[in-house]
Amino acid sequence: MPQGGGPLPPPKRPKLASATAPLGSAPRRAMLLAAPGPKRHTAPASSAGSSSGLDSQRRSLPIFQARGTLLGQLRSLDCAVLIGETGSGKTTQIPQYLYEGGIGRQGIVAVTQPRRVAAISLATRVSDEKKTELGKLVGYTVRFEDLTSEETKIKFLTDGMLLREAIGDPLMAKYSVVILDEAHERTIHTDVLFGVVKAAQKRRKELGKSPLKIIIMSATMDVDLFSQYFNGAPVLYLEGRQHPIQIFYAKQSQSDYLQAALVTVFQIHQEAPPPQDILVFLTGQEEIEAMTKTCRDIAKHLPDGCPQMVVMPLYASLPYSQQLRVFQTAPKGYRKVVLSTNIAETSITIAGIKYVVDTGMVKAKKYSPESGLEVLAVQRVSKAQAWQRAGRAGREDSGLCYRLYTEDEFEKFDKMTIPEIQRCNLAGVMLHLLALRIPNVLTFDFMSKPSPEALQAAVEQLALLGAVERKDDQLILTPLGRKMAAFPLEPKFSKTILMAPKFHCTEEILTIVSLLSVDSVLYNPPSRRDEVQAVRKKFISSEGDHITLLNIYRAFKNISGNREWCKENFVNSRNMMLVSDVRAQLRDICIKLSIPLESSRSDTGNIRRCLAHSLFMNTAELQADGTYATTDTHQLVAIHPSSVLFHCKPACVTYNELLHTNKCYMRDLCVVDADWLYDAAPEYFRRKLRAAKN
């Protein structure tokens, strides 16, 4: 099993905080990690101490020494790239320095975050440090929550929120500075924002308006790319407070990473004193549940003198109450072992982790524009991801990371994870860019360009939905497309809502679309499968998953949505609450757009007709041999086991998405009439038929 290796070579990084480095001298990311910083609270954050304590804490941050130099630089620059290790305090301090230094006072300083919790907790922290009430000088805006006012000068928001704001204000006129934080994560929203803020800055300059300052903040990665993209912007380095991490590699290549993980966990467990906790990175729910069971079984029969063990699974679809357990400290004499997906890489930070076991594997989505297929596959992590995982071991003290692959194997990993924008369907992004009135969306200035095929496929999908048209060789939004862009939804779902009045079922479609646009409300613990099936029976509709979900939502509303009911019915109450919020938001947008709101009540036929008319490009038909083939490209597909139609064989179905895992599965199915499809898009099917003949 993994042995040897040894500590990492000493880090080569620039010494001085805020020294300007020439291009191309990116620091090597070797030594990692972190001090307890005021960021990424997922566990309930305790309120900070006395205000004088806060002041001294602010002054003791490494960044404080560099304050003067930093302000001098930022004052004169249009764009800057700021590289700071975790614990440098950059996210909480830079916005305050700018404000205190009178930079950008004529407008608001925006700080974006990929996650809601981060935006909220950072705003809370900074308003505490400024000794002001949250929502006054310092505020935040995330979906469903806007805690800002006329006085707000420092505003934390999710990157998706800033992007949505930009539709109404492409010049971002109210902002004087935009800080894009966690840029190295390269979420799809951050990547689109790069181009949008760059365009806004340029346009404001051309129009002689007040300048827009752009600051990109990142961990020590991708510096050259960021700097080049922002016209050679200078790179400023900040020191963090980091604890050393020792890295151990496997001596030999491991054929079975699960077995290797198991052996490593128990080897650590027998040798290390408690309560030093272990975090293991695995790939998915099923694997984690199985490994949890195995570990618990083995832990029952440990030799005398060996500490006890508590084993906890962690993945996103786990109910919130169970997720919270990973934050509890293990009882005395026990060691905590957390088995997690990549949710523990960035979204959830667990205190007290001393050991990280990295299988080097991750389950991730890829998108193939040729087939239009999303492929979910277990694959190797990137080097950057492996460093991120290792870093989770040293948040309070020095740590150890066991990599279940050899150093040679590691060297062959990709340097960076492919940015999301190159891995997903771009229809939503294209619609958003068109709504921003970007002159030519096909040549939009992306930092990492998606393939021309992916861009083309997205535009074709929008054309099929009737959202775009060509005018004087320019692609523009149709009136329908503009309405679609008003909804925070995938374009096909926006279209479904806009079709609903024709079928007098807008209320029901709003419910269904809301249910489909958040994480599943259904909780399926593998160990209690029979129970789940039994309680779910009463909701199941032979018409498919959409109507079944509608039944569940109606039942939830009938008992006015209590938690107990959710628990009994294996419904994720947190996601169900979110569905209510989303639905209310979508309904408001409908009212603003003067869309008539009618209910079809018990007439589910109309609902299914509406779905057929908007999802006609996502349909499959039963073949003579009992398999399914998609109507458009005759791709062989199968009904996903999670569907209520799994054991049925309807002649014709629409589906929300295809997902390729072991097979090519249709997910979320609705039984439809083949005739409806032809009525919905006669031209489309005539074209497909012609293409099939040739």
Added chain:
DNA sequence: TGACCTGAC
């Protein structure tokens, strides 16, 4: 016939 990495508007 047998299964869903993670965020976000």
